Amino acid sequence: MNSPPDTEQTTADEDGFDHLIHAPARLRICAALEPVWEIEFGSLLTMLDISKSALSKHISTLADAGYVTQRRAVRDTRQRVWLRLTDAGRSAYRGHVDALQRIVGGA
């Protein structure tokens, strides 16, 4: 079912369904990051109401796949981490949502 391209690894099926993004927390992370430029880690934590360690773990997974980038910036003497969906992540998320809509539409 999976057919990764020659040059890079992919976690998506041919129909766009992405197993890496489909995990509930990761789907919500991508959904929150998709319409904006970047979100601060603490704001995403509050928004999604999950634990700090769980969010860190999911962000690392998404970053390892090249879907999310992290930027550190100091504000008010505190270091903050800003998260952004990469072009690859945005494309994979949209493909995954399209695949979900096709599944719902075909029911």
Next chain:
Amino acid sequence: METDGSISADEASQALASARSARARATWGGYPAWYWFATGAVLATSPVAVLLPDGWYLALLAVAVVSMAYVARAAGRARGICEGWTRQGMSRREALVLYGPTIVVILANGVASRYAGWLPWLPIVAAILVFVLFAGAGLTLTARVARR
């Protein structure tokens, strides 16, 4: 029930609902109330501008644009979200609810002030309406997301 491998239509539907909720939170959540009041106040200057002498209108417009950009940036910092210049998460319907009534009032005021003669109370009523409609719509949309 049709499935795609291990995913049923029900599961897909739940996943889509969860994604929509997270997207709405990123788009509307966390806005401080002052953002809606400040932006509403800036927009409310538009109908009042017709009371100003010629030439001052453009100066007021420039100040309004800079003020709105400043307020939006400050709200973004308070929310911990940078929306960028082009990416907007709001749906067309939400954009219509937020900006539609305000634009209608501003345009109606412009038409009325051009064709209905000198009615000094009209721009003031329009300004109050613009402020109330915009701030009210913004606060309602933010509160609706917070209740989810």
